[in-house]
Amino acid sequence: MTLFSEEGKFLPILAVVTAIVAIWYAAAVWLNAPQEYDRAQRAGATIAFSQLVQNTMTQERPVLPAPHQVAAEIWKTTGAMVQRGRPFSKRSLIYHAWITLSATLLGFLIGSVLGIALAVGIVHNLAMDKSVMPWVITSQTIPILAIAPMIIVVLNAVGISGLLPKALISTYLSFFPVVVGMVKGLRSPERAQLDLFHTYSASRWQTFRMLRWPSSMPYLFTSLKVAVAISLVGAIVGELPTGAVAGLGARLLAGSYYGQTIQIWSALFVAAALAAVLVMLVDVGHKMVLRRMGQAA
Amino acid sequence: MTNPVVSAQNLSLTFQTADAPVHALKDVSLDIEQGDFVSFIGPSGCGKTTFLRVVADLEQPTGGTVTVNGLTPAQARQQRAYGYVFQAASLLPWRTINDNIAVPLEVMGLPKSEQKERIERVLDLVELSGFGAKYPWQLSGGMQQRASIARALAFDADLLLMDEPFGALDEIVRDTLNEQLLALWEQTNKTVLFVTHSIPEAVFLSTRIVVMSPRPGRVHDVIETTLPKERPLDIRESPEFLKIAHRVREGLRAGHADE
Numbered sequence: 311m312t313l314f315s316e317e318g319k320f321l322p323i324l325a326v327v328t329a330i331v332a333i334w335y336a337a338a339v340w341l342n343a344p345q346e347y348d349r350a351q352r353a354g355a356t357i358a359f360s361q362l363v364q365n366t367m368t369q370e371r372p373v374l375p376a377p378h379q380v381a382a383e384i385w386k387t388t389g390a391m392v393q394r395g396r397p398f399s400k401r402s403l404i405y406h407a408w409i410t411l412s413a414t415l416l417g418f419l420i421g422s423v424l425g426i427a428l429a430v431g432i433v434h435n436l437a438m439d440k441s442v443m444p445w446v447i448t449s450q451t452i453p454i455l456a457i458a459p460m461i462i463v464v465l466n467a468v469g470i471s472g473l474l475p476k477a478l479i480s481t482y483l484s485f486f487p488v489v490v491g492m493v494k495g496l497r498s499p500e501r502a503q504l505d506l507f508h509t510y511s512a513s514r515w516q517t518f519r520m521l522r523w524p525s526s527m528p529y530l531f532t533s534l535k536v537a538v539a540i541s542l543v544g545a546i547v548g549e550l551p552t553g554a555v556a557g558l559g560a561r562l563l564a565g566s567y568y569g570q571t572i573q574i575w576s577a578l579f580v581a582a583a584l585a586a587v588l589v590m591l592v593d594v595g596h597k598m599v600l601r602r603m604g605q606a607a
Numbered sequence: 608m609t610n611p612v613v614s615a616q617n618l619s620l621t622f623q624t625a626d627a628p629v630h631a632l633k634d635v636s637l638d639i640e641q642g643d644f645v646s647f648i649g650p651s652g653c654g655k656t657t658f659l660r661v662v663a664d665l666e667q668p669t670g671g672t673v674t675v676n677g678l679t680p681a682q683a684r685q686q687r688a689y690g691y692v693f694q695a696a697s698l699l700p701w702r703t704i705n706d707n708i709a710v711p712l713e714v715m716g717l718p719k720s721e722q723k724e725r726i727e728r729v730l731d732l733v734e735l736s737g738f739g740a741k742y743p744w745q746l747s748g749g750m751q752q753r754a755s756i757a758r759a760l761a762f763d764a765d766l767l768l769m770d771e772p773f774g775a776l777d778e779i780v781r782d783t784l785n786e787q788l789l790a791l792w793e794q795t796n797k798t799v800l801f802v803t804h805s806i807p808e809a810v811f812l813s814t815r816i817v818v819m820s821p822r823p824g825r826v827h828d829v830i831e832t833t834l835p836k837e838r839p840l841d842i843r844e845s846p847e848f849l850k851i852a853h854r855v856r857e858g859l860r861a862g863h864a865d866e
Binding site for chain 1: 684690693695699703710715
């Protein structure tokens with residue numbers, strides 16, 4: 311939103327995008343050329359450069375698909391499906407994106423609440439301060455790829471399947487930045503402000519409600535932005551090891567099984583766009599809270 | 608004689624630091640009566656702020672006793688016996704001036720109508736009427752500090768503890784605020800404990816000046832002013848004023864020479 315409207319930002323962004331697309335096209339030609347040379351050799355023919363360039367951009371399973379191939383595939387599986395009145399067909403990326411998004415949002419919600427609750431505990435309880443943080447950090451040193459299948463399998467064994475296991479993998483990733491950010495945020499009031507509340511004989515709850523919580527808002531939203539983006543990563547990772555049939559992760563997996571690089575890339579771009587929209591929404595929420603707190607510039 | 612508002616007997620406070628203990632206060636004995644305006648002056652490290660913080664129950668003494676209205680500082684704090692003004696205004700940036708002054712009143716659990724009435728009254732006292740709906744960042748530094756004084760006054764405590772409240776302000780603003788503070792003190796008959804670095808400020812405001820010296824922090828001299836209660840700004844050029852200022856300066860110098 312603000313990304314494009316802020317004055318003087320449009321041209322630099324356009325220049326970078328143009329450069330990336332140009333490099334991408336060049337790379338597509340370079341990476342896909344060996345296939346074309348092979349084919350020409352087998353046919354016993356030589357191939358002209360102009361023909362080569364043209365061929366490298368129309369392959370069915372290119373090593374690196376050209377941007378317009380990806381764009382066409384995305385359109386075919388989103389806009390075109392809507393036009394045909396079947397936006398939630400199993401072949402539609404909108405359907406798969408929604409599956410992933412629902413797990414992302416649920417995981418993000420649980421992760422944020424859990425992260426805030428842990429941070430409140432750490433700030434207010436000495437025992438938690440000493441004991442919880444090392445475990446929080448340890449939890450993030452375990453590769454998510456290793457723990458994701460176990461969560462799915464274990465929850466399946468106790469009869470929980472579908473949305474929740476995937477959401478919990480999102481939670482596993484997203485609670486971390488919220489804990490770290492909120493511990494810092496809840497401790498951000500200055501000494502004098504805390505002293506002031508002490509001279510009022512304010513209760514812990516009053517100090518929390520009137521001082522610590524409002525002080526932590528900038529920290530909260532900064533961590534939420536990180537959390538929502540990695541929630542999406544968590545949901546996608548949660549779809550990979552389970553042979554899920556729906557979701558962006560399933561699309562990525564299916565694409566790689568059958569060498570459908572164009573499908574992989576379009577799922578990738580939809581995921582990136584989804585992440586961008588989610589981060590922007592959190593940013594809009596941040597701006598609204600700032601305005602309510604009288605700090606809109 | 609009535610009971611003193613603040614009474615300190617052989618008060619000591621030693622901070623244990625990594626290398627060596629720091630004697631912030633050593634054997635400070637002092638009685639402050641109702642309606643006094645007492646300034647604490649001295650170089651950094653003389654314990655003047657520490658003394659104020661002990662009275663406010665923000666630090667715990669390691670020796671001696673101090674009472675506020677005959678109670679321990681902790682009891683006095685729980686009874687909301689004093690208002691405290693810090694060097695920085697420390698207003699909450701997300702609250703308007705009105706809502707900032709309401710913070711202690713909300714903590715006390717006063718009904719909204721009484722909060723409103725008190726806020727209006729104290730804003731009037733510090734001459735900030737009409738600025739209540741503004742946010743702190745919309746006000747100058749001097750106005751912010753006045754708002755923080757209003758916040759301390761809203762408590763309606765008889766004792767006002769002020770820790771270099773005008774230290775960060777420029778000379779001209781400071782003069783105005785000194786005059787206003789004096790008028791306020793006369794109007795409300797509060798007891799004020801006032802920490803400052805400035806000799807003219809101390810002499811201009813106080814009924815008594817406590818000169819302190821550092822390492823260990825102790826009382827070097829207590830000066831009773833001979834100035835009248837009515838003090839226009841140009842009293843600072845009178846021989847009387849200069850005589851007291853001279854004695855304060857001598858005290859500060861001697862305190863340093865002791866080391």
